[in-house]
Amino acid sequence: MTKHKEVEGKTNKLLSGKTAIVTGASSGIGRATAMTLAQAGAAVVLFARRKDRLTKLAADIQAQGGNAYAVAGDAGLLSDIDILLERTLGWKEGGGKYDIVVVNAGRGLAGSILLSDNSQWQELYQTNVIGAAYLMRQAGHYMVTKKNGDIVAIGSVVGRNISPFSAFYGSSKFAIGAIAEGLRQEVCAHGVRVSLVMPGIVTSGFQKVAGYDEDNFYKGIAHMGKLLEPQAIADGICWLLMQPPHVNVSEIMIRPTGQNYP
Numbered sequence: 001m002t003k004h005k006e007v008e009g010k011t012n013k014l015l016s017g018k019t020a021i022v023t024g025a026s027s028g029i030g031r032a033t034a035m036t037l038a039q040a041g042a043a044v045v046l047f048a049r050r051k052d053r054l055t056k057l058a059a060d061i062q063a064q065g066g067n068a069y070a071v072a073g074d075a076g077l078l079s080d081i082d083i084l085l086e087r088t089l090g091w092k093e094g095g096g097k098y099d100i101v102v103v104n105a106g107r108g109l110a111g112s113i114l115l116s117d118n119s120q121w122q123e124l125y126q127t128n129v130i131g132a133a134y135l136m137r138q139a140g141h142y143m144v145t146k147k148n149g150d151i152v153a154i155g156s157v158v159g160r161n162i163s164p165f166s167a168f169y170g171s172s173k174f175a176i177g178a179i180a181e182g183l184r185q186e187v188c189a190h191g192v193r194v195s196l197v198m199p200g201i202v203t204s205g206f207q208k209v210a211g212y213d214e215d216n217f218y219k220g221i222a223h224m225g226k227l228l229e230p231q232a233i234a235d236g237i238c239w240l241l242m243q244p245p246h247v248n249v250s251e252i253m254i255r256p257t258g259q260n261y262p
């Protein structure tokens, strides 16, 4: 018990003095990541569209002795990304800087190329690819200048393995994987780390937003057993951020143990 507490105490300090931006912090993986990074000592900037949820999360983090700042906006709107970065740099409690950006805001889309709702394709790309890439680019410029920093992009197992059940969505995550690796090659000589985290199936708000028929969806994957909760991904992100500065975990895939495919 005592030993566990000591480990916790040590771990808790590892991100002290860092300021982390987490997009998509109002739900699921982003929410769990923001809370986990705050518990590890980081000051966190929370970004998503649903301001009420961000305000509540900021209050929860502050109640635990952490430091949090909520900025509402649309991750697919480049002007909102600019506002997010400007406000972060103006946030005194965060030290007027940022060290970590978790590029997590995104959405799925159920269905194949033939059957997915193509009226949602553009919005999906605007959020998952264009907005995410713009945030990575802006953060990359800033971090190259200060010669350190971490950019963590959330991809997906379907951004590595093509699944016919979500092929269009998966293509947006293939794009993020390519952008993350291209950026990593561009900034690594400047002390900046880029990591791609590829979750398997995580139960969150994702399935509803993507439009999965929940009965069929969960029936179809029942053989996989216990699915992941967002905390499993948050813990993976926190772990890679805690590596020494010369160690860049550039990719991780985190699946439920029973997930055979994709």
Ligand SMILES: NC(=O)c1ccc[n+]([C@@H]2O[C@H](COP(=O)([O-])OP(=O)(O)OC[C@H]3O[C@@H](n4cnc5c(N)ncnc54)[C@H](OP(=O)(O)O)[C@@H]3O)[C@@H](O)[C@H]2O)c1
Residues within 6 Å of the ligand: 023, 024, 025, 026, 027, 028, 029, 030, 047, 048, 049, 050, 051, 073, 074, 075, 076, 104, 105, 106, 107, 108, 127, 154, 155, 156, 157, 198, 199, 200, 201, 202, 203, 204, 205, 206, 207, 209, 230
């Ligand atoms: N769940 C999975 O099985 C799974 C697997 C692999 C990868 N992923 C990826 O993991 C990331 C997080 O998903 P999740 O599972 O945590 O789903 P979630 O619970 O639905 O959370 C998605 C988050 O993204 C935000 N978001 C979506 N569109 C946005 C926009 N246009 N502007 C600002 N924020 C936006 C949402 O906030 P607001 O609605 O408040 O804006 C929410 O906070 C996504 O990139 C997803 O593609 C999920």
